Amino acid sequence: MSDQPKNLFDKVWEAHRVRELPGGQTQLFIGTHLVHEVTSPQAFAMLRELGLPVRFPKRTFATVDHIIPTDSQVRPFGDPLAEQMLSELERNCREGEITLFDPASGHQGIVHVIGPELGLTLPGSTIACGDSHTATHGAFGAIAIGIGTSQVRDVLASQCLALARPKVRRIEVSGALQPGVYAKDVILAIIRKLGVNGGVGYAYEYAGEAVEAMDMEERLTLCNMSIEGGARCGYVNPDEKTIDYLRGRKFVPTGEAFERAASEWRGVASDRGAEYDDVVTLDAIKIEPTITWGIHPGHNIGVGERIPTPAGASDEERAGVEEALEYMDLDPGAPIAGTPVDVAFIGSCTNGRISDLREAARVAKTGKVRDGVRAIVVPGSQAVARQAEEEGLDAVFRAAGFEWREPGCSMCLAMNPDKLIGREICASSSNRNFKGRQGSPTGRTLLMSPAMVAAAALAGRVVDVREVI
Amino acid sequence: MAGRMAGRKRVEIEHIEGRGCVIRGDDIDTDRIIPARFMKVVTFDDMGLHLFEDARKAAKGKHPLDDESFAGAEILVVGRNFGCGSSREHAPQALMRFGFLAFVGESFAEIFAGNCTSLGLVCVALDEAEIEELRGSIELDPSQNIAIDVAAQTVTSRAGVMQGSIPDGTRGQLLEGRWDATAVLLEAGEAIERRADQLSYVRGY
Ligand code: SF4
Numbered sequence: 161m162s163d164q165p166k167n168l169f170d171k172v173w174e175a176h177r178v179r180e181l182p183g184g185q186t187q188l189f190i191g192t193h194l195v196h197e198v199t200s201p202q203a204f205a206m207l208r209e210l211g212l213p214v215r216f217p218k219r220t221f222a223t224v225d226h227i228i229p230t231d232s233q234v235r236p237f238g239d240p241l242a243e244q245m246l247s248e249l250e251r252n253c254r255e256g257e258i259t260l261f262d263p264a265s266g267h268q269g270i271v272h273v274i275g276p277e278l279g280l281t282l283p284g285s286t287i288a289c290g291d292s293h294t295a296t297h298g299a300f301g302a303i304a305i306g307i308g309t310s311q312v313r314d315v316l317a318s319q320c321l322a323l324a325r326p327k328v329r330r331i332e333v334s335g336a337l338q339p340g341v342y343a344k345d346v347i348l349a350i351i352r353k354l355g356v357n358g359g360v361g362y363a364y365e366y367a368g369e370a371v372e373a374m375d376m377e378e379r380l381t382l383c384n385m386s387i388e389g390g391a392r393c394g395y396v397n398p399d400e401k402t403i404d405y406l407r408g409r410k411f412v413p414t415g416e417a418f419e420r421a422a423s424e425w426r427g428v429a430s431d432r433g434a435e436y437d438d439v440v441t442l443d444a445i446k447i448e449p450t451i452t453w454g455i456h457p458g459h460n461i462g463v464g465e466r467i468p469t470p471a472g473a474s475d476e477e478r479a480g481v482e483e484a485l486e487y488m489d490l491d492p493g494a495p496i497a498g499t500p501v502d503v504a505f506i507g508s509c510t511n512g513r514i515s516d517l518r519e520a521a522r523v524a525k526t527g528k529v530r531d532g533v534r535a536i537v538v539p540g541s542q543a544v545a546r547q548a549e550e551e552g553l554d555a556v557f558r559a560a561g562f563e564w565r566e567p568g569c570s571m572c573l574a575m576n577p578d579k580l581i582g583r584e585i586c587a588s589s590s591n592r593n594f595k596g597r598q599g600s601p602t603g604r605t606l607l608m609s610p611a612m613v614a615a616a617a618l619a620g621r622v623v624d625v626r627e628v629i
Numbered sequence: 630m631a632g633r634m635a636g637r638k639r640v641e642i643e644h645i646e647g648r649g650c651v652i653r654g655d656d657i658d659t660d661r662i663i664p665a666r667f668m669k670v671v672t673f674d675d676m677g678l679h680l681f682e683d684a685r686k687a688a689k690g691k692h693p694l695d696d697e698s699f700a701g702a703e704i705l706v707v708g709r710n711f712g713c714g715s716s717r718e719h720a721p722q723a724l725m726r727f728g729f730l731a732f733v734g735e736s737f738a739e740i741f742a743g744n745c746t747s748l749g750l751v752c753v754a755l756d757e758a759e760i761e762e763l764r765g766s767i768e769l770d771p772s773q774n775i776a777i778d779v780a781a782q783t784v785t786s787r788a789g790v791m792q793g794s795i796p797d798g799t800r801g802q803l804l805e806g807r808w809d810a811t812a813v814l815l816e817a818g819e820a821i822e823r824r825a826d827q828l829s830y831v832r833g834y
Contacts, residue, residue: 177824178824179817181798184797185802191830199718202673282830306716307716308721314747314810314811317814318811320817356713357709357710360738387716390739592715595683596664
């Protein structure tokens, strides 16, 4: 044992290493495998074809989120394809002896929302899920990795992944955020600075005063969009907030076992003086409420800025800017504030947690959804929905003219009936503004924080939330 | 069905040869490669039918995938950060089922590249200028043969021999037939359980 200072990534990687594989990959043990209905059926089928059992069913947890309707969760679902996907998941979980958090369990929700709230997401653990936003769980100091379906099969069969070790980049956000500026704005600013593929080959460690000051839910938002910056995983070092959040959660030990766990969790944080492959710094005070104007999350600007022009873009970016402007049909050079919106969507694994709904409700209280705007609020989980209803947030939203829905991914990717229609523009608290992402092949998405979405819903156009709250 | 050689194990992938097709543009995400609405199925069987469906509809028959001269191509030339966004393996599955066995691009999103490897599909990175040259050459003469040598990491076409790159680990997996990882991972045997027993959150605190 050397006492050379180590970062969290090194510690967790080493603790989970099973063996080195030829060719420089590592066989890494995956402590927690999260499963959902869209990327798992083919993996279970391959497993069956190979005649293999689920190796660690007790470390495998499933839920249904992508295809679930949000108007009513009553079975059978109106869409027979959605019904078939959930039935298949139920069968696979039954045969594989895997815990399934279905709507009847009271714990159903978006996979990246329920992991933390059930206490399945633990500091120092490794987590895999057939979903690119798995990095979300890194907020607790876990190495959490999004995988494809063949790798879901690998984990079901062996509870391991073959992975090349990434480099680690520390991103320090110094200073304090302005009021009305949220974790969503921070991650968008990071992606703007480093690019949508700046993180390829890296794990991101988010640090600095602004990150330390964030509560656990904000850290989840921050880590959630690591993938939009090209990084397969991102994490925040665990601290006392992490430990306080975990106390009393369903899968977290109690009593003395909790104290033992907590002391392990403290020890897994990056040591002072640990080395990194790269360090990047940002100044929190300079970050404005941020919005996307184009067709990937790096196409973003502060709410006070103007929509870019092709002439102002670098040679490398010009073609992308032109393509984005053409698709979005926004006025180059015009202020982004004032852009009219048709739809407002509050929800997703990025911003569908209770604190997000509280911030949005604060704004919703100040007015009514503009005539002609379709506004929906989709809680990230049944637990979030219960909490919100207890606090009366559902009533606030309804009174303002928002629809209050059942939990799921909903209009983040529109695999359920919640979709944009035609060329509609949606102010969305989700994470992707790709062409066609929200269900209409020509639909348009403006990503922003949930408070900004609520403000846009009331005004019928993009506004600076700082003028409202 | 798993990879391109489903049902067989330890298939070494050393060379890919075939005709090329060019899709221009950077940051092409997996939502575009296969829109989410086609993922509401429990098998990958029909994925190839919906490859780039929205982009093809929007292009009204002018999309490269609908261009007769590219029909039957096995090598797809793309731009920067191809396959970004969602981790859906449905994207490489759709490309594979359409007939592509290899991708040559300026760069690839990480999960996409990993998914390709687990299907035995090859991703080769070339620098920007060479990509441009290769595109031009294929567009000029779509009937030419493009050859990828995995060990040498080269792409050979009428534009010449270009030195590309395939990450070391991936190259090894392809060349040694270890791209289907399940069998390789299971070889660790009981070492997996031994590792699990050393982790307090797995064993119990
Ligand atoms: S909310 Fe959106 S990004 Fe998150 S898991 Fe669901 S579909 Fe994926």
